[in-house]
Amino acid sequence: MVDRRSNKRSNLRDVAKAAGVSIATVSRVLNSPDIVSAETRRRVMETIEDLHFVPSAAARAINSGRTKMVGALIPTLDNAIFAKFLAALEARLGESGLSLIVATTDGDPDIEARKAQGLVDIGAEALIVSGVTHSHAFDELIRRARIPAIATSYYDEHYSLPTIGYDNAAASLTALEFLRSEGHRKVGIVHGPVSNNDRTRARLSGLEKLAADVTIQSFETTLSIEGGAAAAREFLKAQTSCTAILCLSDVLAMGAILELQRNNVRLPDEISLMGIDDLPYSSFSNPQITTIHLPVSRMGTYTADAVIQWLDNDIVPKSKLIEAQLIVRQSTKTYRSQE
């Protein structure tokens, strides 16, 4: 019969007493079952079941130093690209018994540093951040706490932390190259804020390689559908001779498409438009958006695996390039200059 006198969680001692062994033995059954005799192990495990015993994570943490918690610092949950990444990350970490603590930074390095400190304080065993632009305080924290940390969404093998992500510069270059190969020589670039956003900066820098072949004109805006729409308005007002628009994020592309259509601009006949990211709606919009697919789910899974390896086997991950992929859909069209 199970002892139900008390309501509090049972502990090692309760189990030990009920099973007629010492607490050390119970602890062994939990942590290294193979060094306990089969019979004892069976009896103890049975008792554990009976008493609904669950080891205290706090007590375990205080002794072993392992909390099984991983902290993720992301700019925002509002962008599907990060949400999808987190989903994959959480799924894979969970398989290995690791919990994910989420903190949003709003893209602000100071907030990031503060929240990172908080995560470390509560015992996060590893940190996952976005991009490679971080505050000094953050770098110091990683150094002092000697905590495994991985930078994602950005590939840079020379960064102080292992990076797992795409080559943002290459992604935008691929996009622009595609437009050029389709005959476009003047392209409007719509992008989000440059400050504190290394992904945007990298994507912009990628375009420079084609500076000789393609003339570009930039429109900076906020990173939202509304921002994309606003940029499209600016674009129209500017009366450029651009034959295509490259949005450095699909959210922006979405906003731009809607605004252009509101102004009766036919896509892709009058102007070609493409994005980068490949969000869910990009393949369902009218027209479907030609874009660069960034495999964020794969990045999440890969990052989780890297963290697990680092934590369990002390294997520091190498930086990993996640290949982006051009997806040609309906929003772009070959341009032929009328001679």
Next chain:
Amino acid sequence: MVDRRSNKRSNLRDVAKAAGVSIATVSRVLNSPDIVSAETRRRVMETIEDLHFVPSAAARAINSGRTKMVGALIPTLDNAIFAKFLAALEARLGESGLSLIVATTDGDPDIEARKAQGLVDIGAEALIVSGVTHSHAFDELIRRARIPAIATSYYDEHYSLPTIGYDNAAASLTALEFLRSEGHRKVGIVHGPVSNNDRTRARLSGLEKLAADVTIQSFETTLSIEGGAAAAREFLKAQTSCTAILCLSDVLAMGAILELQRNNVRLPDEISLMGIDDLPYSSFSNPQITTIHLPVSRMGTYTADAVIQWLDNDIVPKSKLIEAQLIVRQSTKTYRSQE
């Protein structure tokens, strides 16, 4: 001079020794500073700074029982509606020094129960779940662990847990009533899977009140843009005499709009369409979607406050109805039968 001999985190004893006080005094400075003399307090705090001392969360948890962690179980991160909710939740919890542990359930009560157990095991002080459909194992867990738990996205004052959410039935009824007031008498209903989704079921049930006035025809599909598009195809194939479509989620509305436009159906001239949720793109699409705004950010903030009150002051929250709001935009139009 700071002692740098050791690399490990300094502890209470280190601080006490360096400041020339007892560990109890240091503990007091940390937890109830006002009962320590100003001078002592100053000296101790200085030492704490010097040694970069950070109290061990695990040790604190083992003694005080407080881990400062809250677990959230949500169906998916892929839907902006949940992501926005989480963002608000995390923000407000963070202000009170609480961390958010995220677990996704894929809408499966069994996965939910398993992950809920995991959250409790690692010391979550409270649980936040979505909806009111949960497994027996989950209910048992809440009961046994006596852990504060709040159900969100669904208002039901009779549920065993406090609920903070909207009246889903009322939301869909409001939508259908609006369509009726606009002259629509036959309406196609596009909705997500009914199984394991009480929100969808509630929204469907809300429509029944108007059964006498409005004839409806249902189209069940998956909860995604693609699902919405597929449902729209079905709708067209069915050749109904419906003059409006009510999508029980904006994601579905989005997919449906795109598919209808692909089939050259003019909105809202040939058919009216509305949604429920009010996602970011709903106000930017062409046409902008008439919908029911569900204030998920407010729900997140409110839920966080409720959790904090419960944890800090043992005040069990009352169920709270978050008011939804009809937002009339461009995708709907008055219907006049041609007599």
Next chain:
DNA sequence: TTGAAAGCGCTAACAC
């Protein structure tokens, strides 16, 4: 293969 016992870093009850 098992048990006894010494901590881990902290909080809180109690004493001065």
Next chain:
DNA sequence: GTGTTAGCGCTTTCAA
């Protein structure tokens, strides 16, 4: 106001 001390629930030597 401050110090002493007994735990919290566990892991981990060290002996047996």
